[in-house]
Amino acid sequence: MVQGSPFLLESVFMFASFRRPALLLLLTACTLPGCSSESDPTPNDTPDSGVVDTGCPVPTGAAVTHQGTLSSPETWSASSPHVVSSLDVNAAVTVEPCTVVSVSAAANIQVNSGGAFITQGTQAKPVRIEPVDSGRPWGQVLINAGGSVRLAWTTLSRGGNPSSAEATVRVRSGADLPGTRPLFVDHVTIEESAGPGIVINGTAGFAEGSNSLTITRSGSESGPQPLRINPNALGTLPSGTYTGNREDTVFVSPSIASATISYLGGNATVRDLGVPYHLETLTVGNHDTAATLTIEAGAELRFDPGGRLVVYDGKSALIAAGTQAHPVVFTSAKATPGAGDWAGLRFEGTNPSDRLENIRVRYAGGACLCSSFGCNYLPPSFDVSSAILLFAQPATPFITGASIEDSAGHGILRGWNGSDTVGFVGTNTFARIQGCTQTTPRDPQGRCPSDPPCPRAP
DSSP states (O other), X not given: OEEOOGGGHHHHHHHHTTTSHHHHHHHHXXXXXXXXXXXXXXGGGOTTSOOOOOOOOOOOSOOEEEEEEEOSOEEEOTTSOEEEEEEEEOSEEEEOTTOEEEEOBTOOEEEOTTOEEXXXXXXXXXXXXXXXXXXXXXXXXXXXXXXXXEEXXXXXXXXXXXXXXXXXXXXXXXXXXXXXXXXXXXEEEEESOSSOSEXXXXXXXXXXXXXXXXXXXXXXXXXXXXXXXXXXXXXXXXXXXXXXXXXXXXXXXXXXXXXXXXXXXXXXXXXXXXXXXXXXXXXXXXXXXXXXXXXXXXXXXXXXXXXXXXXXXXXXXXXXXXXXXXXXXXXXXXXXXXXXXXXXXXXXXXXXXXXXXXXXXXXXXXXXXXBSOSSOOBTTTTBOOEEEEESSOOSSOOEESOEEEEESSEEEEEOOBSOSOOOOSTTSEEEEESSOSBOOOBOTTSXXXXXXXXXXXX
């Protein structure tokens, strides 16, 4: 760490300039003839004056430069501006309220095992992290395995990189289940990121209690979304605002996960965050791991071509609890959607907890890479592609109030050997289904009637 760099003294006033510009203008104006402090109200006396007083003092100390490896705890004070040139944090860094941290172009704040980066902003005294050169973005806050970051009332401006891996904040972790939760946010704003706002790799997620995250005016061609996460981060996402970006969705993909754990390996709730979820594909559970995915009313999940939502076996479950006013929507991620864009919802086993209520399944029925299940095949083959595929008989007709539309295959595949008593036609609606609204299952001996019923949609 280098203190008191003379060539940076001029920047003290530049860093301070965002603090109270309106107040400085008022003070300057009152030096002119005809301006009386006794007769004019102060800014605090005029609610609509436009003055925003953050309560932060103008820094008076020399600029402090941080670079290399930090191995001992430090506190960064607001009395001086702080300049970072690629820093490895191996101990605790505490950033006090009102502090301005400027980061060199493409430089990272890398928090390693045993390191912590903590900002202590408040509503009246926020922390700001921004580039040294406003025309050249800084890199990212990179959280490696064993490191942690806690950000409170902090704005991170103009970081990132057009590469999808280089967001303004990136969590890079391993393949543990449950995953680590090294990133805490409380009233944090990420703006004008040259890449995504936040990328969370491995099996990691946000720390419990995270809230009020805003990501806006962010994204690149290769990473246009504000958030790009692994499946095990799904249940940890904080409330906030995720609009005004290149693509206003939350991107969820196995490609962002650990190579060995690309599935959801624990219980998670998908919240309605005000923007859709964009998924490549999603698998709930694994042969040795049970998981339950719960989707709240109003959430919308959009799948890439060929994508699917798979419940791995009967140990895992899917609960989509929509309402008539706010259904859960499963649909295509294409800008101009069409029947068969994605493969659909696939249950390799069924669980008593499975529940699909007031959902819409649209533009599914793409290739399921399965055949000969049930008794109805799509001509001229053994193809049984469907919007919803059930390969084991459920105890009850757990799909109710669903609207299944624009399927390139069947509506619901009853692809089990067993009873024909569990049906779904009477409790759901179907439109523009190319095959049967629901197929006929095989009997317990695996036999089909000579002319299996195939109800059709209008």
